[in-house]
Amino acid sequence: MKGYKLKINGNDYKVVVKDVEGSTAEVEVNGTHYHVEVERPTAQVSKTPKLVQVATVPSSDSHQATAKTAAPGAASAVKSPLPGVILDVYVKEGETVAVGQKLLLLEAMKMENSVEADHAGKVTAVKVSKGDSILEGAVLVIIE
Secondary structure (H helix, E strand, O other), rough: OOEEEEEEEEEEEEEEEEEEOOHHHHEEEOOOEEEOOOOOOOOOOOOOOOOOOOOOOOOOOOOOOOOOOOOOOOOOEEEOOOOEEEEEEOOOOOOEEEEOEEEEEEEEEOOEEEEEOOOOEEEEEEOOOOOOOEEEOOOOEEEE
16 A cells, blocks of 8 residues: 655645555555546556575585696696685695695785685795785686
């Protein structure tokens, strides 16, 4: 039920729309009831919103640091998940790392985040050093 205050040619009208079904509406104008025909049918508005659940695809990884597509022996760049500042670097070029091993510590949004190896291999390049400011997606370490 919706109420309106209308002014037509200087006259005030209090209009209450009681019910609308298809092209017919029941209204009350200044206390008098009318059944009126609506020029174009109105869509029924549901009081309860319709919720739609989007299908999600579950991750196939058992551990967050496990690589999804890295092939053994293929060089892979470990990139920054967030913009921030490098607080510490735990690996050096030539060092062998395992899956999930901490590579460096990144401060982002006043929180410390550990960046871990996504696959095992040999560190061929460390592209950042302590104190560097980096952007999201910047290459941090290359593991072969």
